[in-house]
Every structure is written in structure tokens, then in C-alpha cells.
Amino acid sequence: MGSEAMKTGLEKAPHRSLLKALGLTDEEINRPLVGIVNSQNDIVPGHIHLDEIAEAVKAGVRMAGGTPLEFPAIAVCDGMAMNHLGMKYSLASRELIADSIEVMALAHAFDALVFIPNCDKVVPGMLMAAARLNLPSIFISGGPMLAGRYRGKDISVSNVFEAVGAARSGKITEEELKEIEEEACPGCGSCAGMFTANSMNCLTEVLGMALPGNGTIPAVHAARKRLAKKAGMQVMKLLEQNIRPLDIMTEGAFHNALTVDMALGCSTNTVLHLPAIAYEAGIELDLDLVNEISKKTPHLCKLSPAGEYHLQDLNEAGGIPAVMAELNKINLLDLSCITVTGKTIGENIAGKKVLRQEVIRPVENPYSSQGGLAVLWGNLAPDGAVVKKAAVAPNMLSHRGPARVFNSEEEAVEAILGQKIKPGDVIVIRYEGPKGGPGMREMLTPTSAVAGMGLDDKVALITDGRFSGATRGASIGHISPEAAEGGPLALVEEGDIIRININEGILELEVGEEELATRRSRWVPPEPKIRKGYLAKYAQLVTSANTGARLKG
Structure with missing residues (x-):
């Protein structure tokens, strides 16, 4: 029923009175009320300009006969939150974003929603809310930052x-x-490589929840504002045609998203977010599917940090429609999926082609015949672990070495920067998962230190934490069950031999079952690192990474 529930009939005179207190006329009140979910703030570079995007969206909504009403969502800058207490709050913010949008949208009976995200956790948090609410919705991100020179x-x-x-x-x-x-960072927008923010904004386009161009048009281009106006106009068509998120975010759409994810070499964080979004849409995405899709999807793009190109190059090359058109040459996509354009994926990509083949390689000449991400299994990761295979040096795809064990990110960083890590080592960082962290911190500082010191093709790093999309090297994250839940990672001792084979999907601890059973009998769960506030509650409710680190219940 939407806004009619709070504005129609004699008994709704008080409600109309309050709407008039906003300065709304009867004409505006009588139109559909469209919530504009704006994650603008002054601290996140990807979000500082979102007020301009919101104004463009509002203009579009008004042109198409709706009344736009803006409300806020929080946003964390993962780069600024990195390597201190703040990073514990990044992943955990995803659930707060989804919950707070649910509260605002249902409390105020909106007819439709336009979501304006940009950075890492905001995109999946908003997609989770869109699936949960199932109101006619469209996404328009703030766009990527230009590369620095x-x-x-x-x-x-x-x-x-x-x-x-x-x-x-x-x-x-x-x-x-x-x-x-x-x-390095010349202005507004989500950081310029295929890091988590841009990965998720591109995949929002693939899912069908955003207009073509959403993932790649640079933040500072006027085309971004024009796209925002079109999004505002288009949400009114979605309302009129009653096309809703659950009509769009189908199983086929998620398969398309994972396929393009593999072709682009996206951040490993997509494997945390897509299952959590799918869950809200009533769809189960399990990690086996990641390898299944990866095995048949060619890796077509190497964007920073895996290569020299950035999002502006991908945009020049034809963007996500061009990537999808290339994949369609070998029939890897479900073209029947409906999108926010009101048309199918097939209709959206008809006639699209790659304009820079060095940025988007042809399917006949990929970087590799398999996708950019891989899931590993073994006695160290019974429920799986994830690696950005596309950013691993070829000589590190198979590795066997001694464990160097650290119970926190800080201890590991100290050892790496103190030059205590030797070629061949396997750095183990544990008790940094969703529950143990709490909040499953990104490990960009240790992986960047390893790369900066020239060790990224000489050592491996494994963790129950996660990695920034900016991470490269043999960095294996999301180990499940996590150490704080008593997963095998908790039982690793200094010097144990760990075997990694990324092509074969293996992560093994070379320690006998009997010895592991003895160690398990001695293991004592760690004391909670945070005992009050939001993170203490989050730690009690969150599940391991293989589920998407979603909350129980």
C-alpha cells in the first residue's frame, strides 16, 4: 500500500499535517513518496560528493512525477579504518546499514527507494535492505575516483x-x-582500483539493480550526474510497472554476478557479500558454486591491484556491458534476467562491444581460462577459504612452508616490518574472524607490507580475517570455521608445515589427526576482545565467513 497508508483518509489528517510541516504541498503529498537513501558524509572520500548525486536523483524523481524525500545512511572508509580499532567496525556496519534503512523505509511508508552508496560495506548493506524490503528500488553509486599520477x-x-x-x-x-x-588519491570517488567498493558497484549493475554505467563512470564526470537523473526518473517507471528487487535479484542474476566477478578479478570480499545479499532474497549461495563458476569463466581483466589499469580504463573500454557482451560469446550468462531498465540483460547488452582490448581481453585470449577467485578446502578450512587467484604470482599458486603464527594483525605487522619473516614462510593471522576480531578486519597493512618488501611472490599469508580488494599476493582469507569458534586454525603451532595448492583448491595442515585431537583437548576459547557496545552484541550473533558473515536469526 505504500504511502497511502499514512496520507489517505480523514484519520490521516495529522500525518498530512506533519508532511506539510516539511513544506510539502497537497500536490506533492498526493504523488508517490520516494525515499532517497543518501550515505553522504564529510569523512569518506567516496561519499563527500553524494549530496550532488542526491540532488540529481531528486530532479529525476520530480521530472517523472514523484516526491523525493532524503534520509541518511552511515558509511565507513575502509582505508582510513585500516590497521586500528576502526577496522573492527567496517564489516559490522553492513548490518547496521541494512537495519537502519528497513526502519526508515517502513516507519515512513515510502512507495519506492533510490539507494546512493559508494564504498565497501554500504553497497551490500543497501542491497540487503532492498531485498528485505522489496519496494521498487534502484541504485546509483557515487562512482570511482580517478587514478592519481x-x-x-x-x-x-x-x-x-x-x-x-x-x-x-x-x-x-x-x-x-x-x-x-x-x-595517489586526487579527489572524490571510490578508490580507483578493482577494490571492494568498485567490485560491488560493478556487480550491482550485473545483478540488474543499477543502470548501465553505474559501476564505472568516474565520480567527477558529468555523465555520473546525468545517470543519477535517469535513475530518479527510472524508479518511477519501476513503481508504475511494479518491478521489485526480488523480481530482479533472482538465482540467475546471482549466477551472472559471480560469473562477471570471476571475469573481472574482483575483491575476495564479494564472496562475503553476495551470499549475504542472496540470503535476504531467499537464495542460498554456497562456496562450491564459486569454484564451479570460476572453472568455466575466463579471467578477462587485470585492474589494480592485480594489473596497471583502473576503473576509468574499464569505463573507456565499454564498462560492464562490454564485459558481459564478451562473456556472452561463450554463453556464460542468463540473458533472461530482468533489470531496473525494465529490459532484460540480453536487451541491455545487445550491440555492446569492447573498445579497448588491452583492458578487457577477448574470451579467446584471456589472462587465464579460469576466474579470478578460488575457494580452497582442507583440514585447515573444512568450510572453505577464499583467495584472489588473479593477484597471486604464478610461482605461489603451489606452496609448502612453515607456519609463522600470530594471534592478531598487529603482531604480524610488527614481525613483517621488523624483517622477521623469511622467504618460504606461511604467515598465519588468527582470531581476526567475524566473531574473534570481532568484525573480521581487512588485512591490507600486512599484505601491503609483504608486497612492499618484495616478499609477495615468496611468502603466503592465511587468516580467518579478510582482505581489502587492494590486497595482492598469496593471501588466503575467510578461513572457516574461524579460530574463535574452535576451527582448526586455532590449533596451528609455530613451525607446522602448511601446504597450499590454489589450482587444486587445497589448504592443508601437515599434522596428524591424533596430534590435532590432543591440541584440541588443550584449546581454550579466547576471552572476548570487546565486552560492551555494538561489537559485543555483533560478536555473539555473527556466523563464520562461509555464510557471508551474516547474523544468526
């Missing part, structure tokens, strides 16, 4: 993280680090 090369924030390790090991000077710091 340093000595003739495009760079982004991941280069700054890696430059810290390079400076520590004497490969560059502190003055050079300062120059890189000045140039």
Missing part, C-alpha cells in the same frame, strides 16, 4: 600502502613516499 604512471591508494613497506625496507626514500601520498 606519479612520475608518468597511474597510481591509487594501494600503491601508498605498498610504498610503506618499500620505504621501511629502504627500496624508496621517505621523500618518495611523501610524493606518492600526495598524488
Whole structure:
């Protein structure tokens, strides 16, 4: 029934009175009320400009006969939250975002919603809310940041993280680090590589919840504002045609998203978020499906941090429609899925083609015949672990080495920067999962330090935590069950031999079952790291990463 529930009939005179207190006329009140969910704030570079996007959306809604009413959502900058207490709150913010939008949308009986996300957890949090509410909805992100320029090369924030390790090991000077710091992030937008934010904004387009261009048009281009106006107009058509998120986010749509994910070499975080979004849509996505789709999907793009290209290059190359058109040449997509355009995927990508083949390779000449992500299994990860295979040096796809065990990210970073890690080592960081962290921190600081010190093709890193999309190297995360739940990762001891075979999907601890049983009998669950506030409640309710780190219940 939507807004009619709070504005029609004699008994709703008080409600209309309150709407008039907003300055709304009878004409505006009588139109459909469209909630504009704006995650703008002044601290996140991807979000500082979202007020301009929201104004463009509102103009579109008004042009199409609706009344836009804006309300806020929170947003965390993962880069700023990295490697301190703040990172514990990043993943946990996803659930708060979904819940708070549910509260606002249902309390105020909106007819339709336009979601304006940009950075990491905001996109999946909003998609979870859209699926849960099932009101006619459309997404328009703030768009990617342009790459910075340093000595003739495009760079982004991941280069700054890696430059810290390079400076520590004497490969560059502190003055050079300062120059890189000045140039890497030239302005507003989600950081320029295929990190989590851009991965999720591109996959929102594939899912059918955003207009073509949503994932790749740069934040500073006027085309981004024009797309926002079109999104505002289009939500009114979705309302008129009664096309809802659950009509769009079908099983076929999620399969399409995973397929494009593999072709793009997206962040490992997509494997946390897609199952959680699917769950809200009543669909079970299990990790076996990731490998199944990966095995038949060619890896077509190597964007930063895996390669030299950035989102602006992907946009010039034809964007996500061009990637999908290329994949369609070998019939990997469900073309029948309906999208927010009101048309199917097949109709949306008809006639699209790749405009820069060095950015989006042809299916006949991929970087590899298999996708960018892989799920590993074994006695260390009975419920699975995830690696960005596309960003692993070829010589590290198979590795066997001694465990160097750390019970927190901080201990590991100290050892890496203190040059205590040797080639061949397997760095183990545990008690950093959804429950143990709590909040499953991203491990960009240790992985960047490893890369900056020239060890990314010489050591592996495994954790029950997770990685930034900016991470590269043999970095294996999401180990489930996590150590804090008594998973096998909790039983690893210094010097144990760990075997990794990424092509074969294996993560094994070379310790006998009898010895592991003895260690298990001695294991004592760790004390909670945080005892009050939101994170303490989150730690009690959250599940391991293989479920998407969703909350119980």
C-alpha cells in the first residue's frame, strides 16, 4: 500500500499535517513518496560528493512525477579504518546499514527507494535492505575516483600502502613516499582500483539493480550526474510497472554476478557479500558454486591491484556491458534476467562491444581460462577459504612452508616490518574472524607490507580475517570455521608445515589427526576482545565467513 497508508483518509489528517510541516504541498503529498537513501558524509572520500548525486536523483524523481524525500545512511572508509580499532567496525556496519534503512523505509511508508552508496560495506548493506524490503528500488553509486599520477604512471591508494613497506625496507626514500601520498588519491570517488567498493558497484549493475554505467563512470564526470537523473526518473517507471528487487535479484542474476566477478578479478570480499545479499532474497549461495563458476569463466581483466589499469580504463573500454557482451560469446550468462531498465540483460547488452582490448581481453585470449577467485578446502578450512587467484604470482599458486603464527594483525605487522619473516614462510593471522576480531578486519597493512618488501611472490599469508580488494599476493582469507569458534586454525603451532595448492583448491595442515585431537583437548576459547557496545552484541550473533558473515536469526 505504500504511502497511502499514512496520507489517505480523514484519520490521516495529522500525518498530512506533519508532511506539510516539511513544506510539502497537497500536490506533492498526493504523488508517490520516494525515499532517497543518501550515505553522504564529510569523512569518506567516496561519499563527500553524494549530496550532488542526491540532488540529481531528486530532479529525476520530480521530472517523472514523484516526491523525493532524503534520509541518511552511515558509511565507513575502509582505508582510513585500516590497521586500528576502526577496522573492527567496517564489516559490522553492513548490518547496521541494512537495519537502519528497513526502519526508515517502513516507519515512513515510502512507495519506492533510490539507494546512493559508494564504498565497501554500504553497497551490500543497501542491497540487503532492498531485498528485505522489496519496494521498487534502484541504485546509483557515487562512482570511482580517478587514478592519481606519479612520475608518468597511474597510481591509487594501494600503491601508498605498498610504498610503506618499500620505504621501511629502504627500496624508496621517505621523500618518495611523501610524493606518492600526495598524488595517489586526487579527489572524490571510490578508490580507483578493482577494490571492494568498485567490485560491488560493478556487480550491482550485473545483478540488474543499477543502470548501465553505474559501476564505472568516474565520480567527477558529468555523465555520473546525468545517470543519477535517469535513475530518479527510472524508479518511477519501476513503481508504475511494479518491478521489485526480488523480481530482479533472482538465482540467475546471482549466477551472472559471480560469473562477471570471476571475469573481472574482483575483491575476495564479494564472496562475503553476495551470499549475504542472496540470503535476504531467499537464495542460498554456497562456496562450491564459486569454484564451479570460476572453472568455466575466463579471467578477462587485470585492474589494480592485480594489473596497471583502473576503473576509468574499464569505463573507456565499454564498462560492464562490454564485459558481459564478451562473456556472452561463450554463453556464460542468463540473458533472461530482468533489470531496473525494465529490459532484460540480453536487451541491455545487445550491440555492446569492447573498445579497448588491452583492458578487457577477448574470451579467446584471456589472462587465464579460469576466474579470478578460488575457494580452497582442507583440514585447515573444512568450510572453505577464499583467495584472489588473479593477484597471486604464478610461482605461489603451489606452496609448502612453515607456519609463522600470530594471534592478531598487529603482531604480524610488527614481525613483517621488523624483517622477521623469511622467504618460504606461511604467515598465519588468527582470531581476526567475524566473531574473534570481532568484525573480521581487512588485512591490507600486512599484505601491503609483504608486497612492499618484495616478499609477495615468496611468502603466503592465511587468516580467518579478510582482505581489502587492494590486497595482492598469496593471501588466503575467510578461513572457516574461524579460530574463535574452535576451527582448526586455532590449533596451528609455530613451525607446522602448511601446504597450499590454489589450482587444486587445497589448504592443508601437515599434522596428524591424533596430534590435532590432543591440541584440541588443550584449546581454550579466547576471552572476548570487546565486552560492551555494538561489537559485543555483533560478536555473539555473527556466523563464520562461509555464510557471508551474516547474523544468526
